[in-house]
Amino acid sequence: MAAQGETMEINGIAHVFLTASNFERSREFYRKLLPFLGLKPMIDSDGVYYAVGGRTGIAIRAPSPENEGAAFDQNRIGLHHLCFRARERGDVDELHNFLVTIGTNIIRAPREDPWAPGYYSILFEDPDGIRLELNHVPGKGLLGSLQSSQ
Numbered sequence: 001m002a003a004q005g006e007t008m009e010i011n012g013i014a015h016v017f018l019t020a021s022n023f024e025r026s027r028e029f030y031r032k033l034l035p036f037l038g039l040k041p042m043i044d045s046d047g048v049y050y051a052v053g054g055r056t057g058i059a060i061r062a063p064s065p066e067n068e069g070a071a072f073d074q075n076r077i078g079l080h081h082l083c084f085r086a087r088e089r090g091d092v093d094e095l096h097n098f099l100v101t102i103g104t105n106i107i108r109a110p111r112e113d114p115w116a117p118g119y120y121s122i123l124f125e126d127p128d129g130i131r132l133e134l135n136h137v138p139g140k141g142l143l144g145s146l147q148s149s150q
Helices: 023-036 089-101 141-148
Strands: 015-019 040-044 048-053 056-061 081-085 105-112 120-125 131-136
Touching: 023 040, 023 048, 023 056, 089 105, 089 120, 089 131
Parallel strands: 015 056, 081 131
Antiparallel strands: 040 048, 048 056, 105 120, 120 131
């Protein structure tokens, strides 16, 4: 607990819920992807698929009836993309190979970018066009250096 006048420090993000336009189609995709990333399914019902791993929970849920079939737009208000953090650089390449086998729309094959020293990532889309990324930054990365300087 933070002392009076101090700020608290959160311990990461507990979970993210994504609403799918076609739940069955998205659940089929995430039933493959999330276990491949090491997340274990905890709920697999008619309206929610929820998996947990690496101190992260990801859920896909069915849309409300009036929004079923709606298109995702990355530039509208709300979610832009979701990025998972890999433990090893080779995990990014391994995911790329897996995504090719399941026919996923890959936006950008693995490559280095200038966001942080050694930043290496892949960018792809789920069945609704929600962009997902897996990145690896060697060492503590920018987030580790921010935490150690506080």
